[in-house]
Amino acid sequence: MDGIHDMGGFHGFGRVDTTNETTFANDAQRRIFAINMLSVMQGVYNIDKTRYYMENVDPSDYLNTPYWERWLGMVERLYREAGITAESDQSEIPGARRIPGDKLWDGFRSLRIPEPPPLPAPIYSVGESVRMRRDSVPTHTRLPHFLRGRVGRIEDYKGIFRFADAYASDRPENQHVYSVRFTGDEIWGSGCEENTSVQIEIYEPYISERVAHEN
């Protein structure tokens, strides 16, 4: 979706406050971090859905709400939609399991990403130049707006991963992922800084076409 969260390249945010080291300013921030993380680990909802819900808000609210408070709003909505409210007496969430405190660290420290099921062979190869699709989607996507329609070079093939766009809507789907590099000039034009680039993971459906090599 074309949301305010997709802010790569925006002007006007000013200098980076490089001294801001704060992770948590108070206990409520610690608790909402933990509630969300545990909910994802327990399978209440998936991480792509959390991102979709976080960005799917009024743009002015997004900008004016402190970081952890945005998390709180997202978690409240996700549980409400799962039927867990003060008014209901529901206490079951299909597919979710409860992780007791004494089992948590072992699961956390040894996390491995499971091998995904195979797909047909990837369409593109390392070394090819490819153009990103131009159309935007109204739902969650991980293609930042500043790369739409841009041409990059496939530097690496990373394997098969959960497709975030689909999982955000509870649709299990996997896709090939490439690592694609775009020059600063290609993205930002003549105003770009010298000798800079952006490299990013590109799910195969983000690519619209192969582009002939210029050299």
Add this chain to the structure above:
Amino acid sequence: MSDQNHTDPPSDFALRVRALETLLSERGLVDPAALDELIDIAEARIGPRTGAKIVARAWADPDYKRRLLENAQEVTEELVDITGANVIVLENTPDVHNVIVCTLCSCYPFRLLGMSPGWYKSYAYRSRVVREPRKVLAEFGLTVPTSTEVRVWDSNAELRYLVLPMRPEGTEGMAETDLEKLVTRNSMIGTGRPLTPGEAEAT
């Protein structure tokens, strides 16, 4: 963002968090001890010293470095008690300086670096570092010569990146445990350099 002061009544935010936690624990959906455990993990068990160990080993052991660059997920565990799930290590060289960001949200290699600092999640960093990375790095006090490409990695999908900074000069023959002390968190994000032995001694 206003910090909570102990003399203030609980904020609306704090009351909402408490109400949510009460609801979820009363319904049996979360174990409050699991929340305590996650907070302890975030604040005490993960952190940049994990990443520093990996960097120091890579500086000291060329074979480890080669395997780390090929498959970080497999080899991080040889050294630390946490898996580097889906982590890719990016090697800085005289030709390329790597820096990481998440423009769309706040993805960060927190298993190896701990929780991200406030500035990493700021709108200024997220919006600007892809467009004017040299200016942003300069705000961190880091100047990268224009002969070196600044490559910005936008962590948009499932992979997380850890920058392997260049080994500082004058560290030949240093023990791995001393090398570790030179590795700063920002040098593993790409917004800083490791300390020199002299700087480390002064801190």
